[in-house]
Amino acid sequence: MEKKLKTQKISISKSSPDMNILNAAAKLINDGQLVAFPTETVYGLGADAFNANAVQTIFSVKQRPSTDPLIVHIDSINALSTVAINIPELALALANRFWPGPLTLILEKHLNLPHAVTAGGKSVAVRMPDHQIALMLIESSGCPIAAPSANRFSRPSPTQADHVWNDLHGKISMILDSGPTDIGLESTVLDLTKSPPCILRPGGISLDQLKNIVPDVQIRNSYLTENNQKQISPGQLFKHYSPDAQLFVFRGASPENVIFAMYTHMEKLLNNKQSVGVMLVEENIDFFQKLYQKGGLIENLGSIHYLDRVAKNLFACMRNLDSAMVDIILMAMPPDNGLGLAINDRLIRASSEVVWIE
Secondary structure, three states: OOOOOOOEEEEOOOOOOOHHHHHHHHHHHHOOOOEEEOOOOOOEEEEEOOOHHHHHHHHHHHOOOOOOOOEEEOOOHHHHHHOEEOOOHHHHHHHHHHOOOOEEEEEEEOOOOOOOOOOOOOEEEEEOOOOHHHHHHHHHHOOOEEOOEOOOOOOOOOOOHHHHHHHHOOOOOEEEEOOOOOOOOOOEEEEOOOOOOEEEEOOOOOHHHHHOOOOOOEEOOOOEOOOOOOOOOOOOEOOOOOOOOEEEEEEEOOHHHHHHHHHHHHHHHHHOOOOEEEEEEHHHOHHHHHHHHOOOEEEEEEOOOOHHHHHHHHHHHHHHHHHOOOOEEEEEOOOOOOOHHHHHHHHHHHOOEEEEEO
């Protein structure tokens, strides 16, 4: 029988963090325990990156396949050489431009890193988070921190401490609660071991931003379908980020046709006595009010003109509808520009079906 831990969930101010709390969290890290902490993207589940046993515990707690490597978080560009070798000038240029921030670089791994961190591969995923609590935790721990998202494997990523609690309480030692994360989507993953460099996962840094420094950057459009397939980076599995409910995402050339088709489909489901939730940009909420009165649930993602807000709310809205025990969730995909590319990547992989509307 699995031993349950007493999980502490402790509030900590981002602007004026209590060092006593951070030092207690750092001691847990140094003792080989797991601590969930906020970053600007999502909450991470952290362990000492050089402690093989602690890293292995991350996989067992999350029920994460051992073939899925972890991101190593550092608190300065100078620390890059402790986890990676043969670092190209391009990596330093990108780090100087985007770190701290939501950009993960794939580099040649340092031999001192445990095999579990990199899933036995020769490369390492590394980034410097743009969050005061994360940076101070790394500094206080005195070691790089390996950390995937702090959730059960394949679930929607946690953007609030309560999401972590719902998935992992009793399994980890501490959750540092600093409120909702700012971005709400995981980091962009850029593979610098390939030429030209390749985006393996779109995220908080957009394609256009990267092109300013890496004009020939490419995007990988294929994902792995089996959990036991070896990966060089986190975020390569096709089925990921999924709510418990079935998620149907709608897309097409005409936004008006897409919304009308989604409305019609939701109305049919409600008439068949199914429990349905819809995630909408605020511009479309009035159109769906009739269905709300019929028992459909509506989650407001924010304005279509501010995709950063839509991204921030995406996983929280999924989890809200799961908590309401709906059977089916519907959402229309935003345009692919800017953060839309990362939002749609998550939606496609979280979905049960993508419905194309002519």
